[in-house]
Amino acid sequence: MTKTELNKFKAILEKKQAELETVLRNRDAIAIEKSPDALDEVQHAAERELAIRNLDRESNLLRNVRAALRRIEDASFGVCMHCEDDISPKRLAAVPWAPYCISCQEMADRNREQFNGQDLFEELTHAA
């Protein structure tokens, strides 16, 4: 990957990181909102649950974005963290923070389903 391409990805990732940090900061305020009305409480509980799910997804995304920025710094960006093949440019263009190539990602997703939501694949690859 050329320096120009890396800088382009770095700019995209830094922008995404700033976006997510803003969203996550604002989410905190929504999540603790309280209402005296019982019906509102039900409504708010549903909203809170949704907010927490989104929060979870966005925190994960932020973690991936930060990890990708670190990989730009240590020159391992664009290389699959599992099999060490190059991640296809098309995939990186769509998901610049992707830590795995498409086949490893599919394997990770399958493992996650199999192990009932447990992040076993990630534990295994991080231990390696």
Ligand SMILES: [Zn+2]
């Ligand atoms: Zn791979």
